[in-house]
Amino acid sequence: METVRNILFVMCDQLRWDYLSCYGHPTLQTPNIDALAQRGVRFERAYVQSPVCGPSRMSYYTGRYVASHRAYWNFVPLPVGELTLGDYLRTRGMRVALAGKTHMVADRPGMERLGMTHESPGAVLLEECGFEPFDRDDGIHPGLFGKRVETPYCEYLRSKGYEGDNPWHDYANSAEGPNGEILSGWKMRHASKPARVSEEHSETPYMIDRAMAFIREQGDAPWCLHLSLIKPHWPYMAPAPYNDMYGPEHVKPAARTLDEREQPHPVVGAFMHHDESVSFARDEVRETVIPTYMGLVKQIDDHLGRLFAFLRETGRDQDTMIVFTSDHGDYLGDHWLGEKELFHDASSRVPLIVVDPRPEADATRGTVERRLVEAIDLLPTFLDAAGVEIPGHIVEGRSLQPLLHGATGVTWRDAVFSEFDYSFRSRTRTLLGRSLDGCRCFMVFDGRWKYIHYDGFAPQLFDLAADPDELNDLGRDAQHAGVRAEMHERLFDWLRHRTLRQTAPARFVERWTEVSEKGGILLGDW
Template sequence: MARKNILFIMCDQLRFDYLGCAGHPSIKTPNIDALAARGVQFSNAYCQSPICGPSRMSVYTGRYVSSNGAHSNFAPLRIGERNIGHHLNPLGVRTVLVGKTHMKPDTEGMQRLGIDPESDIGVNHAQAGFEAYERDDGIHPDTMVRPGLPYNEYLKSKGYGEDSNPWHWAANSVETEQGVRSGFFNDRVDLAARVSDEDSETPYMTRRAMDFLAEDDGETPWLLHLSYIKPHWPYVAPAPYNDMYSADDVIPAVKSDAELEDTNPLMKHFMERVAGKTFGRDEAREKVIPVYMGLITQIDDQLGILFDFMQQRDLLENTMIVFTSDHGDYMGDHWMGDKDYFHNPSVKVPLIISDPQSEADATRGTTDASLVELIDLLPTFVEYYGGEIPYNILEGRSLLPKLHGDTPEWRDFVISEYDYSCQVFRPETGKEPLECRSYMVATKDWKYVHAPGYPPVLFDLKNDPDEMTDLGRNPDHEDIRQSMFKRLGNWSLHYRQRETWSEPHNIKMTGMEEKLGVLIGYWDENDAKGKDPKILPRRKPNTTT
């Protein structure tokens, strides 16, 4: 294999269980299913925060949220953090973006250090280490849209220019009897988007990815991050995807009335958000979920087009394909909507990796139930391209050995974090922003949630896989709670900041003081017997007269 490439596909807000290969009974995802048949499906993959920005910053840095500091949407990633470009560009790899990153640059940090935002360093930081072939973070209400957005300019060129923001009023709105209805309101999202399938976001971004691939020089290795905006809200789909599925395809919500009794106070705040109240109603689920499923099938159809395009250019034989999502979507499960808390519909993600190398032949079409974190992707990329993994910086583990059929020693728990300081309910908690942190630690059998100032949450995943019964205050499970809290505590004490001092350098520096002749605590020369004579102080003759 002369060179290696990576197609790194990330969807936004795609649940782990809304794929045919993941067991959904009616959704049509044949191209993603075929990808799983060519690779490994990781069935216990978790994001490091169940919200867009922090999850992605963990992916792009290979570090936990509490390590990289980007705790919330629109929270800047500090200028000193190494990103995906820092790790892969020195290996000769172009890191290219088409789509979303949710990256917010540290403009204050750049100003403090005298870094010009337009310089190579400033641009690299602002784009999380990617060459932005086309960046579009995908949420553009009228209050946020920026002039010259390429997708808006494209829509205007196609005749959707009756408004200055066709992203909102064409691609993410519908036409009703009373006029145009914004897709931010869910009551009419069963209607088709006001754009054609061809002109909607997913096909547009797929074509932009193909534009980049058409320019491929055939020599330079690349990682192309195709980061789709959907099936994230607004849940609006063009025809035929808006009514491809019906209420008959909607799986009953995973919830019970018992969850509303003596609910953990912090969990209750999430249930009482507007999205929780909306998706707590069957009417809303039966209206929205078929459209959500249609958006997923549209992504699958576009991936089929993309894979065919790559096949025609002989790119599949040397390209690793990674398919995942930044987090999930509650869709009414546990009386919640959107994401942000730690039940599996929100914090678990799909993850499929197809490695073209012959070493991966033995694992094709298999499912791996190991506990995987999204921060494992960057170490996997580094090893795939032949680099040395800097474990003093990257906190994940390479999945390449697993793809090649090896059985390396592996973690027995995963971590996810969430900072709720920007939630609309934060003032009701009486807590200041620095107090609003929460942590999840999960093994294959147990899930534990710690939020300072609130009772713990505990789920028995072995006997209660749907997470219906919170054992966080059950007196019979104190030992388990203490065991899980200890795991969280041990994780929190891991080295996080030894970034400038690699493990090989640390080994080299072991005992360096004595090697340099700095002898501490010796009584006399007899204690130093056996030491290298060159490092021993020479006795000077008495020159006193």
Template sequence: MTARNILFIMCDQLRWDYLGCTGHPSIRTPNIDALAARGLRFDRAYVQSPICGPSRMSFYTGRYVRSHGSTWNMVPLKVGERTMGEYLRPLGLRTALCGKTHMTADLEGMQRLGLSKTEGIGALLSECGFEVWDRLDGVHPTGGKMPSHYNRYLADEGYEGENPWQDWAAAAEDADGTLLSGWLMKNARHPARVRLEDSETNYTTRRAMEFIDKAGDTPWCLHLSYIKPHWPYIAPAPYHDMYSAEDVPDAIRDRAERVDPHPLLAAYQAHRTSKCMSRDDVRRTVIPVYMGLITQIDDQIGELMRHLEATGRLDETLIVFTSDHGDYLGDHWLGEKELFHEQSVRVPLIVVDPDARADATRGRVNADLVEAIDLVPTFIEAAGGEVPDHILEGRSLLPLVHGATEWPRDAAISEYDFAFREARTLLGRDISDCRAVMVFDGRYKLVHVTGHRPMLFDLQADPQEFVDIGNDPASRGLRDRLEKRLFRWMEQLRTRTTMTDARVDQLTEIEKDEGIWIGFWDEQDVERAMKSPKGRS
């Protein structure tokens, strides 16, 4: 049947290769694997920026970072940018959030337009176009982003302290009852103090099921956005020790990467997070917990699928599972994310469509280059709407899900603004000159870095991206070709967002039809022009 509802599941900082269905040797994710068996798994899906905020803004707007302008986590999304809720609500879908968006509202722009962040359209604009069912952005340090729905829930459940999230969900305790901070990676193997049923992942799943139950017969798009396995790397029992150091894959790195590396790579390798995560003892401590957090999410997705089935909604819901970016976990001598190796910029993506037209691709793996921006047009098409191609820069995935073999994208693009990072000061760059852009054609990956030579990798000859050939004279022609492709991408960005292509066609040469005769010599010229096809005179 055609989908009535859309369940848009996103994890935070989940690597593409830390699932059973994507080939991890020891992690257990049977419920996510079952989604892949029921739907189409896209093996080469890339985010438009390898950090939370700008990546999510691209997911929600269907536009590249250079177009929507939210280049880093604290950079507001411009008040004029349309998001998925604005496209789906007119199509009859209640569009709600349960979890994280990392949205920063353009309060200055709203104030200029006289919009209140608590009322009407202003309330939606300040929440990235979502009706907020429950917002949990994940990191709520004392003095930071407090309060939250989750913190209020913990307080109501009797968890004491000024900041229950930090003191219970993001903390452990030793045998003497001493508080152990989850921010410190040495404490990762201790269980979180919070009860399992009150942990972030279980709470968010339960709230999502409450939304589904209360929505009744109204069609909906629910963005279920888990904040894990993002740091702090601490898990509730029994997930804290479900895996051991023996389950940790060897680090994907080579000592050659530290010999005369590209300046941007060297700067990131010098970051504290990279130095810490590159240590073998840290990897053996942290990664088993990262894996446990993933299995916890998988278990909760199993609960959610059973709930959808029991309530009769499973076969009428389009389900998408993905992540906002990856996690280096010490690979390439790096921690966190933010650069453009596969561990950071490539994400899992599974689409389960109940439509019978998708039967031909169930359980299959698609190798086309797809991007985060493709989901908004996918949802619009699934809801029966017309995709506004003059605004959206992504393409609907439904043709591929329904068995199409032609896909027009020949390259994936991702961007990063490192002005907010220590790398800028280490490199001595001006704030305006801290942009890096990746163009990947399926084999060759070029990273253009303002003020420096490009990085270049051949993923066929060097699938682990150990050898940067960006400075190799023999690669000159290849660099030129990819830089031209990058320039072509910039030319194609959607900047005329207030008028459709169809309307442009209607207005082409309209002035002569309205009696505005520019460039005519005499009446005969006008007569000939009026008889000729549009656009010719």
């Protein structure tokens, strides 16, 4: 089988699985992403390994569960010894680059222990999660307001006449008041207003342009580009005309019940006290923010259409594997919650579309795959496509290639797993009286039953066959004690069988006796 020449790995930030027309959204039309699905396979049940930006992305990039790579929350460094996508693909002569966001934080103590400074050869790859940073854009932390920000995107905005210390905030993510004042996008009440930046200079078209610039630059050399778009993640601020393409009449009703709010699970109830949850519990907020969220998704689809047309014009659509996905979802008021982090489908389930250009994938084009897949499956899929041996003693995901090629008799997984540590959420941790080490929770989903284990609290259980919106928690229902016990054991079985021999391939272990005897280790010899 021929290998794939190039890989385009597209990720949106905080895009819900059900906010695309090919996934059934009733009013939001995304024809370019839909067309991509017609060229490949749309995976109906894809789940991330943690519904938070940082740990989710580190699982995508390493092919490993969070408990294995240990970057368990935002701003927690990925240990310096973890191998990532670029480490594998560069062995095939691929240029592996980033245009957009990673949420990567470098393991500075680990680098210093190895004698690596910022200026050391190869240090940039350790600092950037194995990607060459063609153009990194993680947004701007509010703590930098008042300081001059010199990211490539801010410099680009200044070159277009948007002056100031922080044009990312003051123009791309803020609106303008009646007296010319800046209305910050961090205040969701301004979400329906147009951003102060022209549409062609906003973040999504800028990064699409940068992706095309990178592809042009490669000529005939093979490449892997991670195009990681920063939207529709907050600040919920869109440029005209996308800020008012949709209105309250286009907003789907919230999936929530009064019983969820009045008798919540303790952990879920604590998250309901977060500012974003209190706000999204109000219809006024949902009807202001969600139309803009939809506009941001529509803008992504329009500009991906430009990118896909560019690939066709240059012939790169014939030799490039294209993947479209998200790092997690967004509650948007479902279950009386905002943000992400917990395990309802609104948060932990993501869209996933894979286009394999090879003839072997022709039979599955335009199909929908309902088998359970995980975010960690993408890295081994890329390695398979590029002809790189998958190190099974390190990578915990499974290559999707058999599913893409319609292979028969494939033994596939019967459950997916996700995990989360809310210790960084001090308000929740304090409210619940938990120690730093007592805030872990785990999810296992077998296609029907979703079981969630919490340290120190009763579990949750949902029957998605009868209750697809996850409104009826069976975690304390006596009639389902047997199901809970079975799912708890399945979770424990997964924890027992994670990959633990990262430095010893199977062939080394299998040959150990032979190797030791040849090396003169003669145990018990008379």
